[in-house]
Amino acid sequence: MAFTLTRIFDRAQTDQGSFEEFEKLMRQTQKQAFSLAYRLTGNVSEAEDLVQDAYIRAFRFFYRYDRSMPFSSWLFRIVTNAHIDAVRRKCKLRTSSLDQGGDDGSKTIEVMDSSALPDALIAERDVNEDLQKGLDSMNQEFKMAVILADVEGMAYEEIAEVMNTSIGTVRSRIHRGRKHLKAHLLSTAPALYERYCDELL
Amino acid sequence: MNCFKVSHHLSAYLDSELTGSEMLAIRSHLGICPHCRAELESLKITKRVCAVEVPSATPGFEERLSEVVRSARQNGQAQAWQRYFSTSLSVAVACVIGLGVFTSYLFIKHTPAAPIKPVSPSSVAQSQPSLSKMHLVDNPAPNSGSTGQEVQQEREYLDGADPLSGPASAIAYADR
Ligand SMILES: [Zn+2]
Numbered sequence: 001m002a003f004t005l006t007r008i009f010d011r012a013q014t015d016q017g018s019f020e021e022f023e024k025l026m027r028q029t030q031k032q033a034f035s036l037a038y039r040l041t042g043n044v045s046e047a048e049d050l051v052q053d054a055y056i057r058a059f060r061f062f063y064r065y066d067r068s069m070p071f072s073s074w075l076f077r078i079v080t081n082a083h084i085d086a087v088r089r090k091c092k093l094r095t096s097s098l099d100q101g102g103d104d105g106s107k108t109i110e111v112m113d114s115s116a117l118p119d120a121l122i123a124e125r126d127v128n129e130d131l132q133k134g135l136d137s138m139n140q141e142f143k144m145a146v147i148l149a150d151v152e153g154m155a156y157e158e159i160a161e162v163m164n165t166s167i168g169t170v171r172s173r174i175h176r177g178r179k180h181l182k183a184h185l186l187s188t189a190p191a192l193y194e195r196y197c198d199e200l201l
Numbered sequence: 202m203n204c205f206k207v208s209h210h211l212s213a214y215l216d217s218e219l220t221g222s223e224m225l226a227i228r229s230h231l232g233i234c235p236h237c238r239a240e241l242e243s244l245k246i247t248k249r250v251c252a253v254e255v256p257s258a259t260p261g262f263e264e265r266l267s268e269v270v271r272s273a274r275q276n277g278q279a280q281a282w283q284r285y286f287s288t289s290l291s292v293a294v295a296c297v298i299g300l301g302v303f304t305s306y307l308f309i310k311h312t313p314a315a316p317i318k319p320v321s322p323s324s325v326a327q328s329q330p331s332l333s334k335m336h337l338v339d340n341p342a343p344n345s346g347s348t349g350q351e352v353q354q355e356r357e358y359l360d361g362a363d364p365l366s367g368p369a370s371a372i373a374y375a376d377r
Contacts (some may be wrong), residue, residue, distance in 0.1 A: 019274055023267065030266060038255040048258055052266060127253050149216065150251035156218045175212035182247045196246045200238045 022062050025071045026055060032152055033079055034074060039147045040083045042132040050086065055077040069161060076152070076162045080144050087140070130189040134181045142177030151176050202226045207237050215244055 033054065037047035058065075058078050065074055077087055135143050141163070148159045159170045207230045214220050214227045231238050 016273075023270070026266070026270065027263075029261060034258050034262075035255045044256055044259060048262055051258075052269055055266060056272055059270050059273055122273065127250060128256065129249050131253060141283060146251060150248050151250075151255070156213070157217070160288050171213050173217065174216070178212050178247045181251070182243050185247065185250065186243075192250070193243075196249055197242070 145173035146177035
């Protein structure tokens with residue numbers, strides 16, 4: 001009994017130490033985690049839920065975290081897995097709501113009234129919307145690889161770690177994902193492409 | 202390198218994720234091929250569009266997040282203590298039950314089958330000098346009211362119990 005109690009107190013002390021470490025890592029990574037979650041979900045409130053869910057999972061399994069891996073890579077793996085779970089849950093719910101779409105099966109997308117916004121903000125919002133639609137039209141694996149590379153700026157090796165796959169697969173997913181996104185943007189928002197093209201020249 | 206091979210490596214080239222020799226081979230191809238150069242430019246734009254800043258989280262999100270993780274931690278700790286106390290309680294209850302069963306086992310073991318005779322202190326002194334004997338003196342069998350058959354049935358039940366299933370049967374076996 002005394003032995004068990006001592007162990008519980010020892011563990012509580014270790015818990016205190018690892019909690020402080022976790023909080024510090026959380027502060028360092030939450031902005032990046034939010035960007036990733038936002039690009040994965042395409043919506044602020046869903047992104048916040050996803051980040052919250054991921055950090056709770058991360059904290060619960062923090063004792064399993066291997067310090068030889070950057071915390072962000074470990075966390076992003078949790079974020080992407082939590083996102084896949086959420087998408088699966090949503091797919092089940094969506095089957096019923098799809099019947100309420102247009103005659104051609106299309107969904108109605110809510111569009112904000114842009115008349116009150118300054119030009120720069122409108123432009124930024126448009127880019128975000130077009131990009132998000134492009135990302136959402138992609139296969140999940142390509143989408144994740146592209147987001148990790150281009151939103152998070154991760155190296156292929158780190159992406160391979162997050163996605164639990166080989167560097168060759170990452171290379172191929174990024175390339176195919178970017179090509180898909182490029183085709184999507186060129187067909188849906190050619191003006192955006194031209195603008196960025198001018199900026200690059 | 203031909204266009205087909207180069208086009209497959211353009212994203213990795215853009216991200217500088219190729220070996221030195223591969224980078225050089227692609228660079229020299231790009232110098233002579235406008236088609237691959239155009240393809241590279243379009244990938245560059247795609248990459249740039251992706252890097253557009255995301256909207257901010259709602260005000261107070263950081264604090265809410267810390268709060269949620271902190272309360273998840275407190276819930277975890279509370280659950281650990283709850284588990285500890287419920288385990289201790291179960292062990293204590295099992296011990297009490299075990300002691301009860303052990304006592305009744307000793308009581309049954311040394312109760313003579315019918316006909317029941319009153320036990321005199323001198324006859325007890327002649328039988329085995331054990332702890333069980335003292336116990337019998339304190340709890341005379343005649344008052345129990347059980348018949349010889351009932352005692353036999355109860356004994357069979359105890360004998361058939363799994364020795365590893367709990368403290369009660371383990372003690373019963375150890376006594377034999
Ligand atoms: Zn070429």
